[in-house]
């Protein structure tokens with residue numbers, strides 16, 4: 001007889017000896033479900049009516065197909081098939097449905113008054129205390145935990161809210177930005193009234209209002225090789241919500257050197273990734289990506305855009321992994337890379353192995369300390385001169401005067417068509433930066449060029465590119481079309 005795996009859903013596990021899956025023999029799906037019920041008699045009434053029919057709120061899947069669209073209970077089984085019982089779930093717990101149970105709290109006697117939870121705490125965390133996997137012991141671990149969030153942006157915002165709500169005792173946050181109106185589309189930690197305020201001031205206020213019993217520790221600084229070890233050292237778990245590679249490698253390396261887990265998340269347009277890097281038990285970020293991609297291949301969210309709910313989802317995945325690490329329950333993402341595609345609404349999972357030659361976490365590690373991360377990633381250090389600093393520039397007011405003169409320059413807009421649709425300068429010629437190399441012929445006849453983009457980064461790169469090709473009279477519009485809108489034509493929207 002073929003052997004198949006039967007997946008038992010959480011609500012039914014108490015009636016099946018607590019197991020999540022069983023390997024059973026059977027020739028049909030109905031046969032194997034009956035075999036399961038026979039082996040666990042208390043399961044019988046949950047699955048079958050008194051007449052012996054499968055209850056109609058119990059949905060059964062063979063692999064990923066509903067058996068009602070196959071041969072129902074008569075659907076034949078092959079060796080290695082997976083049969084899943086999928087009950088309807090409405091968000092409650094069997095414990096709660098049976099009245100106020102305090103499972104998970106039994107045997108949990110506070111060891112000292114300082115260790116005890118107040119009446120309000122017990123009520124606040126009631127839905128945690130009901131879970132045997134958390135209970136008072138887990139809630140106490142959460143209260144004693146110290147979690148550091150690197151970045152208080154798209155990923156850090158939702159992660160911080162859930163960690164504060166969960167009762168993580170100390171939440172450190174590293175960031176030095178102010179809240180910008182364009183952050184609010186995804187950074188749900190902030191409100192419209194916070195625009196212009198330092199992020200960490202607004203974050204501390206919001207998180208401590210959400211849960212006054214926790215402490216939020218702001219580190220209002222740029223994380224660097226000089227301060228990273230000192231900032232990370234007091235924390236148990238590091239949540240990486242950075243948006244740039246130098247900081248990502250810095251966080252990884254510092255965490256490996258200090259022996260701490262990093263809960264990793266990253267986002268790009270509609271796609272997200274999450275994992276847990278803990279070199280003591282699995283791979284580190286360098287095992288997955290020994291080297292960063294070249295800087296011109298990695299547009300930031302500011303350039304590429306991002307679906308607002310995506311960092312919410314990935315940040316909440318990071319909060320989930322953080323809570324699991326703290327309470328020591330479940331299976332963490334160590335050694336697994338979770339990929340999420342919001343457009344297809346699909347999760348995929350890839351295995352990540354420890355690199356036996358990793359320069360940082362292998363037995364043959366050659367790197368014993370922190371390095372110069374901007375140099376490693378090929379990007380200019382914060383505040384340092386960039387290769388594009390030397391390109392000729394024109395200020396918006398000067399360009400305005402030139403456009404009114406007898407010899408106006410040709411304007412080249414190197415943004416994407418969607419950005420062009422928001423606003424563009426009259427008479428400009430649109431060539432997205434990625435198409436510049438193949439469409440450069442469209443520009444050769446103009447004697448004078450001014451290149452612009454949103455804020456001046458892409459146009460400086462495009463100007464450098466054109467100068468290298470031999471164009472002699474090219475300049476970049478300083479501050480991009482946003483600066484133009486601020487200083488020359490306030491009727492244009494900024495974005």
Ligand SMILES: [Zn+2]
Pocket residue numbers: 279283284285286287288355358359360361362
């Ligand atoms: Zn490694």
